[in-house]
């Protein structure tokens with residue numbers, strides 16, 4: 001990783017929360033969680049949330065989707081601290097646990113959870129085969145891996161526009177194609193793999209974000225980071241929209257079941 005320190009420090013958490021809602025470091029809020037989970041019953045189930053960030057998603061899984069127990073995992077301390085505050089504020093400390101972990105194997109026993117969930121975080125985990133094997137290992141038979149993630153449409157060399165975007169984003173992304181995900185999931189033993197391309201949603205949402213960053217709210221964003229940093233964010237959004245429009249940047253929802 002080229003960065004020193006946390007990618008998601010307190011200032012960036014505050015910036016992203018203003019953009020995407022309290023506790024959220026990704027777009028779409030509760031609606032995107034609901035879409036990822038559509039038709040899956042979490043009532044009383046044990047869920048692990050990989051890359052829990054500031055905890056908005058993690059809390060929601062317990063509060064409105066009925067999970068009995070949620071274990072939020074993240075590799076950075078500031079987001080874990082923010083998530084713990086959010087859990088305490090929601091009065092859910094008895095059901096939701098936040099753990100700071102090292103990148104690598106999931107710190108969970110075999111067949112110990114009913115669902116592996118993740119929202120827009122596993123883009124940071126480059127080895128998708130390893131990720132799929134780990135998700136499969138910790139799931140109980142019959143359990144689901146349900147996630148949203150930021151994907152690239154192909155396995156070849158990224159186009160110059162995509163390279164420009166990835167350099168602007170500078171978040172140590174390891175994007176995979178839908179095909180690579182399907183192979184990783186099937187290779188780990190998952191069945192019933194379904195994927196949904198969320199590019200159309202992102203094309204709209206990212207334009208709305210850009211309009212806010214450049215519009216009357218700009219002064220409020222400037223207070224959370226700094227004017228040069230907001231300029232940099234605007235440049236990132238402006239490099240992202242063309243690769244969304246071309247379809248090369250194609251966030252997806254996916255789900256897969258462990259047989260059992």
Ligand SMILES: C[S@@+](CC[C@H](N)C(=O)[O-])C[C@H]1O[C@@H](n2cnc3c(N)ncnc32)[C@H](O)[C@@H]1O
Pocket residue numbers: 008023024025026050051052053054055056057073074075076079102103104118119120121122124125
């Ligand atoms: C874009 S944020 C999304 C956070 C949250 N899921 C949400 O939607 O608000 C990505 C998160 O992934 C975390 N992350 C990065 N590498 C990770 C890894 N190897 N394991 C778990 N989390 C990781 C980051 O620290 C960050 O909190």
